[in-house]
Amino acid sequence: MPAKSSxxxxxxxxxxxxxxxETKKSELKGASKSMEKSMSEKQLDDLASTKRKGKPEHAS
Known part of the structure; x- marks a missing residue:
């Protein structure tokens, strides 16, 4: 599933x-904190590897 925003x-x-x-879990805030708990490494990798071209900073 591709990311909808950067x-x-x-x-x-x-x-x-x-x-x-690679980083401490205690350093996570907001959405990244809940993503780490609820998503698998494969799902996170799919979201993080989405191409940024044409993506808005925030999805509406």
Whole structure:
């Protein structure tokens, strides 16, 4: 499932980093915190690897 905005993509990237142990889970805030808990590593990777071209900063 592709990200709908660049903000969603960035949150998924932060959550993926924490899930892999590259950053501390305690550093996560907001959407990335809930994404890390509720999504698998594969789902996060799919969201984070979406191309940014043409994506709005925030989805409406």
């Amino acid at each position: 903000a969603q993509q960035k949150a998924a990237g932060a959550a993926l980093s924490a899930k892999r142990g």
